Amino acid sequence: MHRWSQLFIPTLREAPADAEVASHKYLLRAGYIRQLSAGIYSYLFLGYRSMRKISEIVRQEMDKIGQEFYLPALHPRELWEASGRWSLMGDNMFRLKDRKGADLCLGFTEEEVMTEIARKELRSYKQLPQIWYQIQSKFRDEPRPKSGLLRVRQFTMKDSYSFDLDAAGLDISYKKHYETYCRIFDRCGLQYMAVEAHSGAMGGSQSHEFVVNTNAGEDFVVSCPNCRYAANLEKATSRLEPVEDYKATGTGEPELVHTPGLKTVEEVANYLGVSPKNKMKTLALMATETKSGAEKPHEVPVILFLRGDHTLNEAKLSTALAGAQFRPMHLEEIQAVFGAPAGFLGPIGSEGRQYKGIKARVLVDQALLGRKNLIAGANKEDYHLRNVTPERDFTVSEWTDLRSVGEGEGCPNCGTTLKIAKAMEIGHIFKLGYKYSESMGARVLDQNGKEVAPIMGSYGIGIERILTAAVEQNHDNDGFWLPAAISPFEVVVTPTNVKDATLLSTSVQIAEQLAGAGFDVLLDDRDERPGVKFKDADLVGIPFRVTVGKKVTEGMVEVVPRSTHQMLDANIRDITSHLEKLLRPAHS
RNA sequence: CGGGGCGUAGCGCAGCCUGGUAGCGCACCUGCCUUGGGCGCAGGGGGUCAUCGGUUCAAAUCCGAUCGCCCCGACCA
Structure with missing residues (x-):
C-alpha cells in the first residue's frame, strides 16, 4: 500500500502548450513523464510503475516461447559493417567514438549482436530452433520526434530473434510470436488488430504489424468489416470495379488530340469529357541504386504508369525498386528523357528511353492490365493521345502493384467495401530470411553434415507504445483510465x-x-x-x-x-x- | 533535411509595435477559514526576459547570429 501524501506525483492543471495529442497531454498532466529534450523523456513514479507492469506481462508471455538475454546498447562499428548497415542507417543512428578513437554506435536494433552470438556459438542443427529476446532501450536519431511518447529517440523495445534450420521451422517460430503477441496485447487490455505489413527495404518474405486504431497514429490501416482481411495501406490491395473502356475512334490507332496547356489528369479529362479512369497517369522518377559491386551509387530513370484516378504507393514502389531511394525527376531530366515537358508524358516509346546512357526502368500498374483505348500523354507539348492500348502500342515488361487502395474500394477477398483508418503500430513481426546469417557468416551443420545458414525472424514490441495506445483509447476531458493490468x-x-x-x-x-x-x-x-x-x-x-x-x-x-x-x-x-x-x- | 510557429517565474500567458517601472492567473510557502468535484481571506517567496554580439546615455522591447522546442511533409516500435 502506498500513501499519496508521501509520493511524488506532480499533477498539472494545464498541459504545456507543446503537447497536442491526448496521450502526451495526459501523461504529462498526470505526472507520469517529463520531457528532457526532443524525443527524450523521463519516466516518473507512476509512469515507470506502469511500464514495469507492461514489461512483466511481456516477459511472462515471452518466457513461454523463448529465453531472455540482456545485450549491450553500445555496439562496435565492425559489427554493423559486417551486416552492411553501418552506412545504410545513415543519420538515424547515434554514433560516437571512444577515447582511442574507435567508432561505436548506440543500439538501433539488435540483429547484429544476436547474430554475432549465433555465429560464434551455434554449430549444429541439434541446437535449433532458438528464440532469444531482451527488453532494452533502443536509440534512434529520428528526423522528427513527435507526439509525446509516440515517436521518440530513446525507447524501450522487447526485441526477439529466432533461428531455425529451415523455412518450415521459421513458420513455427513466427506463428509462436504471432500468438504470443495476441496474448500480450489481450492481457494489456488493448483493442488491437494484426495486419499484413510492408516488410520494408530490409527484405523478408512475410510481416505482420499489430496496431491500435487511433487518430494519433501515423499509419493507415485498411480492413474489411466482413471478412478478416486487414493490411497496412503500404501493403493493402483491393478489388476494383470493372471500368468500361471507350470505343476506338478513327482508325483505332493512337490519335493525337490537341490539349493546349492542359497538364493534369483532371484538366485533360474535363476538357475531353472523359473519366480519369480511362486516362493513364505518367510519373517520372530518379532512383538511386547501389550495385552490389559496391562502387558509387548511380541514378536510374524510372517511368511509372498508373490509372488516372489512382495514386502511387511509395512503399510498394520501394519494394519494386528493391529498396532504392527515389525522387521526382527534375524538369530538365524529364525533357531529356521524354523530349517533352511534364504534363504531356506518355507510354509510347518508353522501352527505349534513357538518361545519360542509362536505360529507363518502366513499371506499369496492374490496374491497367487488359485496358484499351486509354487517353495518355503524347510526349509532345500540348498534345495527348486517344486509343492507347497497353501491350499493343507499347511493351510492358513488368506489371506491378503500385497503387494505393482508395476509400470505397472492395475487399480483395470478399468484395465488401473496405474501411481505411488511422492506427498506431505497437508491434511488428518479420520473417527475415537469411540476410543476417549469410552476411555475418552464421552457419550450422545440418543432418547431412552440410554447412547451412540458419533462417531468422525478428520481432519487436514498443513498451511505451502500449501505454500510449492505452491512453489514446481511454480518455475523456478529465484524464484517462488504464486497463487494470497495466495501471500503476x-x-x-x-x-x-x-x-x-x-x-x-x-x-x-x-x-x-x-x-x-x-x-x-x-x-x-x-x-x-x-x-x-x-x-x-x-x-x-x-x-x-x-x-x-x-x-x-x-x-x-x-x-x-x-x-x-x-x-x-x-x-x-x-x-x-x-x-x-x-x-x-x-x-x- | 524542406516549410511554418514559438522561446518572459514550475504551468498557462500579457508586456515588445512606440526602448527607461517585469506583470497577471494557476501552482508554491505562512496563518486563518473551509471539507463531496481544482473553496475563500490575508501575507509572502521565486524571473541571467533562451544564448552571444551589435545599436543606444539606457534593450525583454530595435538589429544580427546561434541554440532549443513544437507543428506540417520523406523513416519506424
Missing part, C-alpha cells in the same frame, strides 16, 4: 476528509485489507479538499476509486469505476469481494 495502481482509496479521524482510520483499514487481498492500492491520505482529490484521481489513470465519506457511519463506501463514473454503494465488510468481482472477474 488498481484502486485508489480516497477519504474525503483526513482530519476526520474515523474517515482516515476506516480508509487505512480498507486500503490495508485490499492490499492484503493482493490488490495494488494507493491511499490518497493528502490533506486536500475532496474536489482536488477527485480531480487528481480522475486524471492519473487508476481504474477504480473507493470513496470513503460520511456514509462510513452506516458502514458504507462508494466504489467508482473511472471509465463510467457509475458509482455504487458497497458495504465495507464486502469491499474485498466487491473489488474482486470488478478486478478479477475470471476468479470469482
Whole structure:
C-alpha cells in the first residue's frame, strides 16, 4: 500500500502548450513523464510503475516461447559493417567514438549482436530452433520526434530473434510470436488488430504489424468489416470495379488530340469529357541504386504508369525498386528523357528511353492490365493521345502493384467495401530470411553434415507504445483510465476528509485489507479538499476509486469505476469481494 | 533535411509595435477559514526576459547570429 501524501506525483492543471495529442497531454498532466529534450523523456513514479507492469506481462508471455538475454546498447562499428548497415542507417543512428578513437554506435536494433552470438556459438542443427529476446532501450536519431511518447529517440523495445534450420521451422517460430503477441496485447487490455505489413527495404518474405486504431497514429490501416482481411495501406490491395473502356475512334490507332496547356489528369479529362479512369497517369522518377559491386551509387530513370484516378504507393514502389531511394525527376531530366515537358508524358516509346546512357526502368500498374483505348500523354507539348492500348502500342515488361487502395474500394477477398483508418503500430513481426546469417557468416551443420545458414525472424514490441495506445483509447476531458493490468495502481482509496479521524482510520483499514487481498492500492491520505482529490484521481489513470465519506457511519463506501463514473454503494465488510468481482472477474 | 510557429517565474500567458517601472492567473510557502468535484481571506517567496554580439546615455522591447522546442511533409516500435 502506498500513501499519496508521501509520493511524488506532480499533477498539472494545464498541459504545456507543446503537447497536442491526448496521450502526451495526459501523461504529462498526470505526472507520469517529463520531457528532457526532443524525443527524450523521463519516466516518473507512476509512469515507470506502469511500464514495469507492461514489461512483466511481456516477459511472462515471452518466457513461454523463448529465453531472455540482456545485450549491450553500445555496439562496435565492425559489427554493423559486417551486416552492411553501418552506412545504410545513415543519420538515424547515434554514433560516437571512444577515447582511442574507435567508432561505436548506440543500439538501433539488435540483429547484429544476436547474430554475432549465433555465429560464434551455434554449430549444429541439434541446437535449433532458438528464440532469444531482451527488453532494452533502443536509440534512434529520428528526423522528427513527435507526439509525446509516440515517436521518440530513446525507447524501450522487447526485441526477439529466432533461428531455425529451415523455412518450415521459421513458420513455427513466427506463428509462436504471432500468438504470443495476441496474448500480450489481450492481457494489456488493448483493442488491437494484426495486419499484413510492408516488410520494408530490409527484405523478408512475410510481416505482420499489430496496431491500435487511433487518430494519433501515423499509419493507415485498411480492413474489411466482413471478412478478416486487414493490411497496412503500404501493403493493402483491393478489388476494383470493372471500368468500361471507350470505343476506338478513327482508325483505332493512337490519335493525337490537341490539349493546349492542359497538364493534369483532371484538366485533360474535363476538357475531353472523359473519366480519369480511362486516362493513364505518367510519373517520372530518379532512383538511386547501389550495385552490389559496391562502387558509387548511380541514378536510374524510372517511368511509372498508373490509372488516372489512382495514386502511387511509395512503399510498394520501394519494394519494386528493391529498396532504392527515389525522387521526382527534375524538369530538365524529364525533357531529356521524354523530349517533352511534364504534363504531356506518355507510354509510347518508353522501352527505349534513357538518361545519360542509362536505360529507363518502366513499371506499369496492374490496374491497367487488359485496358484499351486509354487517353495518355503524347510526349509532345500540348498534345495527348486517344486509343492507347497497353501491350499493343507499347511493351510492358513488368506489371506491378503500385497503387494505393482508395476509400470505397472492395475487399480483395470478399468484395465488401473496405474501411481505411488511422492506427498506431505497437508491434511488428518479420520473417527475415537469411540476410543476417549469410552476411555475418552464421552457419550450422545440418543432418547431412552440410554447412547451412540458419533462417531468422525478428520481432519487436514498443513498451511505451502500449501505454500510449492505452491512453489514446481511454480518455475523456478529465484524464484517462488504464486497463487494470497495466495501471500503476488498481484502486485508489480516497477519504474525503483526513482530519476526520474515523474517515482516515476506516480508509487505512480498507486500503490495508485490499492490499492484503493482493490488490495494488494507493491511499490518497493528502490533506486536500475532496474536489482536488477527485480531480487528481480522475486524471492519473487508476481504474477504480473507493470513496470513503460520511456514509462510513452506516458502514458504507462508494466504489467508482473511472471509465463510467457509475458509482455504487458497497458495504465495507464486502469491499474485498466487491473489488474482486470488478478486478478479477475470471476468479470469482 | 524542406516549410511554418514559438522561446518572459514550475504551468498557462500579457508586456515588445512606440526602448527607461517585469506583470497577471494557476501552482508554491505562512496563518486563518473551509471539507463531496481544482473553496475563500490575508501575507509572502521565486524571473541571467533562451544564448552571444551589435545599436543606444539606457534593450525583454530595435538589429544580427546561434541554440532549443513544437507543428506540417520523406523513416519506424
